[in-house]
Every structure is written in structure tokens, then in C-alpha cells.
Amino acid sequence: MKVSAQHVDKLYGESIALRGVDFATADDTQVLVLIGPSGGGKSTLLRLLGGLESPTRGDIFHESTLLVQQTDPLRSFRRKNGFLFQAFNLFPHLTALQNIMLPIIHVHGQEAAAAKEVALSGLERFQLADHAEKRPAELSGGQQQRVALARSMAHDPDLLILDEPTSALDPEMKAEVLDVIEELVEAGQKIIFSTHEMGFAKAAADEVLFLAEGSVIAQGNPTEIFDNPPDERVGAFFSRVMKW
Amino acid sequence: MSADSAAVEVSAPTKSHSISTSALVIGIGIGLLIFAFFVSMIWVVASHNFNFDAIRPYFDNMAKGWGMTLLISFLALGISLGLGIFLTAAQLSPVAPTRWLTRIYIELIRGTPLITQIVIGYYLLANEMGIESKFWVGIVILSAFTAAYLSEIFRAGIESIGKTQWESGRAIGLTTSQIYRLVIIPQAIRRVLPASAGLFADLVKNSSLLYIIAVHEFFMQTREAIANSYASIEGLIPLAIGYLAITLPISLFSRKMEARFKYES
Ligand SMILES: Nc1ncnc2c1ncn2[C@@H]1O[C@H](COP(=O)(O)OP(=O)(O)OP(=O)(O)O)[C@@H](O)[C@H]1O
Ligand SMILES: [Mg+2]
Numbered sequence: 001m002k003v004s005a006q007h008v009d010k011l012y013g014e015s016i017a018l019r020g021v022d023f024a025t026a027d028d029t030q031v032l033v034l035i036g037p038s039g040g041g042k043s044t045l046l047r048l049l050g051g052l053e054s055p056t057r058g059d060i061f062h063e064s065t066l067l068v069q070q071t072d073p074l075r076s077f078r079r080k081n082g083f084l085f086q087a088f089n090l091f092p093h094l095t096a097l098q099n100i101m102l103p104i105i106h107v108h109g110q111e112a113a114a115a116k117e118v119a120l121s122g123l124e125r126f127q128l129a130d131h132a133e134k135r136p137a138e139l140s141g142g143q144q145q146r147v148a149l150a151r152s153m154a155h156d157p158d159l160l161i162l163d164e165p166t167s168a169l170d171p172e173m174k175a176e177v178l179d180v181i182e183e184l185v186e187a188g189q190k191i192i193f194s195t196h197e198m199g200f201a202k203a204a205a206d207e208v209l210f211l212a213e214g215s216v217i218a219q220g221n222p223t224e225i226f227d228n229p230p231d232e233r234v235g236a237f238f239s240r241v242m243k244w
Numbered sequence: 245m246s247a248d249s250a251a252v253e254v255s256a257p258t259k260s261h262s263i264s265t266s267a268l269v270i271g272i273g274i275g276l277l278i279f280a281f282f283v284s285m286i287w288v289v290a291s292h293n294f295n296f297d298a299i300r301p302y303f304d305n306m307a308k309g310w311g312m313t314l315l316i317s318f319l320a321l322g323i324s325l326g327l328g329i330f331l332t333a334a335q336l337s338p339v340a341p342t343r344w345l346t347r348i349y350i351e352l353i354r355g356t357p358l359i360t361q362i363v364i365g366y367y368l369l370a371n372e373m374g375i376e377s378k379f380w381v382g383i384v385i386l387s388a389f390t391a392a393y394l395s396e397i398f399r400a401g402i403e404s405i406g407k408t409q410w411e412s413g414r415a416i417g418l419t420t421s422q423i424y425r426l427v428i429i430p431q432a433i434r435r436v437l438p439a440s441a442g443l444f445a446d447l448v449k450n451s452s453l454l455y456i457i458a459v460h461e462f463f464m465q466t467r468e469a470i471a472n473s474y475a476s477i478e479g480l481i482p483l484a485i486g487y488l489a490i491t492l493p494i495s496l497f498s499r500k501m502e503a504r505f506k507y508e509s
Contacts, residue, residue: 050415052411052414052415075414075417075419076417078414078415078416078417079416079417080417083415083416085408085411085412085415087408089408089409089411089412089415090412091409091412091427091431092431092507093430093431093505093507102416102426103416103417103418106418106422106426107416107417107418135507137507151416
């Protein structure tokens with residue numbers, strides 16, 4: 001896939017979340033990873049790339065096609081992709097199972113029985129089969145995150161956008177989820193994700209964007225970014241996160 | 245461990261709270277106060293020398309009035325619910341003039357006494373339009389009044405559902421109307437239930453104001469019975485019980501619905 005942004009700014013009132021974001025990935029990029037300090041703009045950029053919000057200025061391109069910032073084109077773009085929010089955003093009035101079934105039925109038009117089968121296998125994949133009938137408030141943070149992950153990928157999305165997919169998981173579950181993502185990558189799934197897992201970022205990424213203070217400080221393949229930090233801020237960040 | 249005892253454990257309340265001494269003292273104090281209030285009320289009522297003989301012949305008329313109040317309440321409840329939903333949709337409309345007009349309507353209704361609306365509605369509007377039925381005019385005015393408040397409750401309920409739920413709905417590709425139907429409204433219903441039930445109880449009691457346009461409902465019939473029989477308390481006690489007989493089931497029904505829609509969020 002080829003993803004690019006041209007002169008993108010995103011403002012929330014007075015506060016500037018992104019400023020002058022300009023990048024283009026290689027044509028054959030399969031996994032794009034966003035890293036950088038907290039508050040750097042990763043979540044904001046993922047929302048723009050996923051068509052959930054419109055940039056204040058500038059344009060987003062997928063496969064060199066402009067993402068038209070209007071209701072209908074944005075919706076048809078979103079429905080073929082999968083999005084995992086950093087805060088999961090499950091529907092609190094629905095069970096884990098219903099959370100996953102809802103888009104399969106109401107967006108992708110499948111029968112309830114078929115949707116249930118898909119949803120159950122998604123829950124199984126993330127070891128949540130026993131929790132299918134629980135509502136989000138009855139699930140732990142890590143369980144909620146896995147339900148949200150299952151929901152984001154239940155309809156075989158073209159592009160999967162994951163905002164810190166392992167942030168709420170214990171080390172064991174983290175490994176499980178990273179295994180699932182790795183499987184997806186091996187199966188050719190196109191993914192954009194943000195993470196603070198530097199080891200995984202390095203292993204999985206074709207292309208890395210380093211965001212800080214709302215701008216792309218560095219871009220490159222993992223070897224370039226991790227082994228030879230092109231910018232002193234990137235190097236300083238790595239030495240800080242690697243210390244512990 | 246047997247399957248039975250496991251089931252008991254699961255269904256046992258998860259919130260175990262130890263009550264602090266001060267909360268206990270305050271709780272007992274308030275309980276005693278309320279108890280004392282009830283006891284003194286019962287004392288006052290019991291020491292009154294009741295004589296229902298004078299008013300008994302009018303019980304038939306009062307019963308008819310009660311039936312009328314029940315019918316008016318039932319019809320006005322249905323109409324105000326429909327109109328309330330319509331006004332809520334208008335308030336949330338993307339078309340600004342629609343929102344302004346709805347706003348003006350709501351402020352007019354909420355800013356003036358119901359009694360003036362009944363008088364103006366009947367003697368001015370209905371008269372001008374040549375509508376004669378006091379019964380239907382009364383129902384329409386009550387519904388118009390209740391719907392304005394109802395739509396404010398509904399709007400607040402819908403707006404109380406966080407922006408992340410909208411975002412989540414959009415992310416999975418739902419349309420705006422699907423987000424309302426599948427995500428927002430199911431969550432809002434539980435939040436608006438208590439206030440709506442209170443409003444419907446108000447509606448039942450407000451219907452008594454229709455006596456000023458001489459609708460033969462419960463309050464009017466009871467007033468006449470009292471006037472003709474020179475009874476007072478003896479007429480008011482059945483009046484109070486009659487209204488409770490309608491408002492209590494509304495309250496109970498709302499509790500039941502709340503329990504059905506219960507989930508932590
Ligand atoms: N809705 C909003 N309103 C106001 N400011 C916002 C909003 N969303 C994000 N911001 C601001 O934009 C900046 C970038 O936030 P963003 O969430 O994109 O950072 P991030 O890189 O994802 O951080 P983290 O690693 O902590 O998730 C922050 O300074 C944040 O305060
Ligand atoms: Mg973030």
C-alpha cells in the first residue's frame with residue numbers, strides 16, 4: 001500500500017495536534033508503524049489516516065487517491081477498514097459477542113447466525129470465548145482491548161489501523177496478541193499501527209514514522225530509524241525508552 | 245463444589261461495602277424522621293371524625309370522573325410520547341431554522357403556566373378553529389405541554405452519550421441513523437426513564453386542571469361532589485387515592501424498565 005499526507009495540520013480549537021505533516025510511504029509498504037513520545041500526534045494521525053476526522057489543512061492519500069473529506073466517501077472508506085481505538089470504545093450496552101456482531105450484521109449485511117459464527121471465532125482467537133456474554137464493564141481492560149481488536153478485524157478489512165494494540169495487556173497476552181498481528185502480517189494484511197513496543201515495531205514494520213510535537217521527525221525503514229537514528233531527538237527517545 | 249453453590253457465588257452481589265459509623269448514624273436518623281412523619285400523619289387522619297355518608301351517593305360520579313382521567317392520561321401519554329420524539333428529532337436536526345422554531349415552541353410552553361395554555365387553547369384557538377370537543381382539546385393541550393418537557397429530557401439523554409460512542413459507530417461504518425438507532429438511543433433510554441416517568445406522573449396530575457374548561461374528569465367530579473355534600477376531607481381522600489392508583493403503576497413500570505435496561509457504563 002502507499003499512504004501519504006501533504007501539508008497536514010490538525011488543530012483542536014487553539015491546540016495544535018499536528019503541524020506540517022508531510023510523508024509518503026513506498027508503494028509496496030505493507031506495515032507502517034508510528035512511534036514517538038506521548039502527545040506526539042500518533043493517535044491524531046491514525047484518525048486522519050482512517051478517515052475518522054478531517055485535517056484542518058492538507059490532504060491524505062491512500063494508494064495515491066485523495067481521501068475525499070465528505071460523508072459518503074469517508075463512510076465507504078471506513079467500512080472496508082478496521083480501526084482499534086486507543087481507548088477501545090466498545091459499546092457498553094452490548095455484550096462482547098454483540099459488539100463484534102453489530103458491524104458484521106448492520107454494515108456488512110450478514111445474517112445473524114453467520115455473524116455470530118464469525119464473532120465467536122474472533123473471540124476464540126483472542127482467548128475470550130468464556131467472556132462472550134459479558135458487557136464491557138464486566139471485562140478487564142486487557143479483555144476489552146482484545147474484544148475491540150477482534151471487532152476491528154472481524155470483517156477481513158482491507159486496511160487495519162491499530163492504535164497501541166497492546167497497551168492494556170500483561171506480558172503474556174501481549175505476546176499472544178503480537179503473535180496474532182504477526183500472523184496477519186504474514187498473511188499479507190495491510191496494517192498501520194502505533195506502539196510503544198520498540199522491539200515489535202522494529203520486527204514488524206516495513207516503514208517507520210517517528211512523530212514528536214505534532215510533526216514527522218524521522219521516516220525510514222526500521223534499520224535506518226532504530227540502528228542509525230537520523231535525528232538526535234529520535235536517538236534521545238530511544239536511549240530513554242531502552243534504559244528500563 | 246457443586247454446580248449449585250457455584251451459581252450462588254456468581255449471582256451474589258459483587259459490591260461488598262462496609263458501612264461507616266457516621267453513615268449509619270445519619271441513615272438511622274433520617275429513617276426515624278421519616279417514620280415520625282408517617283406516624284404523625286396517620287395520627288392526624290385517624291383522630292379525625294370521618295363521615296362518608298354525605299358523599300357516598302356521589303361515589304358513582306367520582307368513579308366516572310376517575311375513568312375519564314385515566315382515559316385522558318392514557319391518550320395524552322401516547323400522543324405526548326409521539327410528539328416528544330418528533331420534537332427531539334427537530335431539536336437535533338441539522339437544519340438550523342427547524343431547531344430555532346422548536347426552541348421557541350419549547351420556551352413558550354415551558355415559560356407559561358399550563359392553566360393559561362388551557363384557557364387560551366380552548367377559548368381562543370379551538371374556538372377559532374371551530375373545534376368543540378373539550379375532551380380532545382384538553383388532551384391535545386396536555387400532550388403539547390408534556391411533549392415540550394419530554395423532548396428536553398430526551399435531548400439531554402441523547403447528548404449525554406459521549407462523543408467516543410459516535411466515533412466508534414462511525415469507525416465501523418454505521419450511518420448516522422444507524423448510530424442513533426443501534427448505539428445512542430439504546431443507551432439513552434435507560435438514562436431518560438426516571439425523569440420521563442416523573443413527567444408522566446405530572447401529566448396525570450396536571451389533567452386535573454382541565455376542570456377549568458369543564459371537562460368532567462376526576463377532580464371536577466370530586467369538587468362537585470364535595471360542594472353538593474358539604475363533605476371535605478371525605479372527598480379529598482378518595483381523590484388522593486384515585487390519583488395514586490394511576491401514578492404508582494407508572495412509577496413501578498419505569499422501575500421495571502430501568503432494571504431491564506440496566507448495565508454498567
Ligand atoms: N480532541 C482533542 N482536543 C484537544 N486536543 C487534542 C485532542 N486530541 C488530541 N489533542 C492534542 O493533540 C496532541 C497529540 O495527541 P495524540 O493523542 O495524537 O498523541 P499520541 O502520540 O497518540 O500520544 P500517546 O502516546 O500518549 O497516545 C496532544 O497534545 C493532545 O493534547
Ligand atoms: Mg495515542
